[in-house]
Amino acid sequence: VYNVEQLRTIAARGIAASMINQILVEESVLGWEELELEIVRDQSGKMITVCFIENVDAVGVHTGDSFCTAPMLTISKETQLRLQDFAYRIVESVGVIGGTNVQFAHDPKTGRVVVIEINPRTSRSSALASKATGFPIALISAMLACGL
Incomplete structure (x- = not known):
């Protein structure tokens, strides 16, 4: 995910697919x-x-x-x-x-x-x-x- 709009889209899909209506979002350290x-x-x-x-x-x-x-x-x-x-x-x-x-x-x-x-x-x-x-x-x- 590289922007807020992508995050919203992916998060909504994840929450919908989750049995507990939760997702885990972590900060990216890609490239460090x-x-x-x-x-x-x-x-x-x-x-x-x-x-x-x-x-x-x-x-x-x-x-x-x-x-x-x-x-x-x-x-x-x-x-x-x-x-x-x-x-x-x-x-x-x-x-x-x-x-x-x-x-x-x-x-x-x-x-x-x-x-x-x-x-x-x-x-x-x-x-x-x-x-x-x-x-x-x-x-x-x-x-x-x-x-x-």
């Missing part, structure tokens, strides 16, 4: 930069950022289909620190023990950042981060899950 952090948290709440990953393709291209760089190459240190702060607060709030992938959309024009999704588990991005850094995220996550 897609950035990811791999975080590991232990039982005491200590966290490390294993890897900062920059998707070369913009939001809209699935992460699994996008070229990625690890570490981030074009993202400022300041932005990376902001992302890390957001990711740590999210992982702490959720209470994850082990690895978590946090994905963000970043508007390079305004600096605005939104969370796209979190994956509190080992994922494809975890495998990439482990290869890029040599840090065995899956092994460490399994050990943490066992209380080690």
Whole structure:
């Protein structure tokens, strides 16, 4: 949807088709930069950022289909620190023990950042981060899950 008239038309169709007469409307972040952090948290709440990953393709291209760089190459240190702060607060709030992938959309024009999704588990991005850094995220996550 690219304008208000299209939104009205599509929303009306969606509401008519909905069994509960509701639809979900989300802001589009299509074309923003897609950035990811791999975080590991232990039982005491200590966290490390294993890897900062920059998707070369913009939001809209699935992460699994996008070229990625690890570490981030074009993202400022300041932005990376902001992302890390957001990711740590999210992982702490959720209470994850082990690895978590946090994905963000970043508007390079305004600096605005939104969370796209979190994956509190080992994922494809975890495998990439482990290869890029040599840090065995899956092994460490399994050990943490066992209380080690």
